[in-house]
Amino acid sequence: MKIKSIWFHIGFWIIYTAIFTVVEASYKGKYTEALAFELMNMPMRLIVVYFNYFVLLPRFLLQGKTAKYFTYTLLTLIVAGFIQRLANYKILSIFYSDLYDFGVWLPYKFLQTSMIIASPLILIIGISVIWKVAELQKRAKTLENEKLQSELKYLKSQINPHFLFNTLNNIYGLSLENSKKTPELILKLSDFLSFSLYESTQKFILLEKEINLLNDFIDLEKSRFDDRVAVEVSIPENINQISIPPLILVPFVENAFKHSLKNETRIAHIFVKLEVVDGQLIYEVKNSKPDQTIEDSSPRGIGLENIKKRLNILYDDQYKLQIEDEDESYSIVLKINV
Incomplete structure (x- = not known):
């Protein structure tokens, strides 16, 4: 005793x-x-x-x-x-x-x-x-928390290589064309690596940092596709000290670029909006869909599936994810109690 x-x-x-x-x-x-x-x-x-x-x-x-x-x-x-x-x-x-x-x-x-x-x-x-x-x-409870943390680390380890793989492909394609955009993209990649090493390992980060990463990603993708995509972003300049899990916002935009530009010859449209209303973060991403949908034989993307799993672990019933798949557009609305 x-x-x-x-x-x-x-x-x-x-x-x-x-x-x-x-x-x-x-x-x-x-x-x-x-x-x-x-x-x-x-x-x-x-x-x-x-x-x-x-x-x-x-x-x-x-x-x-x-x-x-x-x-x-x-x-x-x-x-x-x-x-x-x-x-x-x-x-x-x-x-x-x-x-x-x-x-x-x-x-x-x-x-x-x-x-x-x-x-x-x-x-x-x-x-x-x-x-x-x-x-x-x-x-x-301690064992459950350890299990959840292990699962979160596993999901993040899937997300980070996914981003890096796409970014390296972008740089490779532009380097073959001797594009002047290549140095800028390398700098963006450096930012992603910095985020991956120092920010994504945390359970929560400031919303401002996630927004910066989101803007970098949008700029990177716009530079890759030139005038093939029109992106409209609506994010307030002043965000209160709100914390969210890292790499929550970006995968939805990544998904929008991927599916709006696949097999598309006309200009694709992507709309991104973020606001905080009455203690609730509301995040909306909407993209146009190609005129012709060709069956995709590639493996199903891990980004959105991982986000859903992470949201379930971190927020339980304190969030709501709405997905609307229409004939001409695809949209998500994520609401998180902050």
Whole structure:
């Protein structure tokens, strides 16, 4: 037993004895005799309580063997009641013959004595069970948090290479054309790497940082597709100190670029809007769809699926994601309570 636990038990017995001494003495006002009676019962109470606490409780009750636990506890109380009754009769009656009714062989007297011994057992075992349950719940919560954090790290490890892969492809394509945009894209890639190393590992980041990453990504994609895409962005300049998970906003825009420009010959349109209204972040991304939809045999994108999983882990029911897939447009509206 730890020191703190030992002092808890000592304090329990002192308080328990004091309370029951007062209760016992309230009938006749004889505090000395009441204290002697409580001290007389103390050894057997200690034996019963700690036999139950160290043997029966962990071996049966905490193992789910409830019937055996109560059976052995009842037998222990019966034996203890019998022994205590005899001890009271042999010892206490010598000094305080008027304190106790010594019908030692009456069955209900044994039951009465057993209940006197059982009273602290009920209290301390009840407290112990509550304590054990609280510890188990705390441990379960810790394990669950560790599991969630591991899953979040796994999902992020999928997202980061996904961004880098697309960006490197962009730079490679433009480098073949000796484009003057290549240095700018390399600088954007550097920003992505910096974000990946220092920001995306955090559980939450400032919304302002995520917006900066979003703007960089949009600029990168616009430079790649030139005049093939028209992007309209509506984001307020002043954002309060709001925190969100990293890499939440960008994948929706990435998805919009990917699907609005696939097999499209005319200009694609993308609309991005972010606002904070009444403690709720509202994020909308809408993109036009190609005139002709060609079946895509490539693996399904991991971005949106990961975002949904991360939102479920981080926000549970504190967010809402609406997706509308119409004939000419595809849109998402994400609402997060911040």
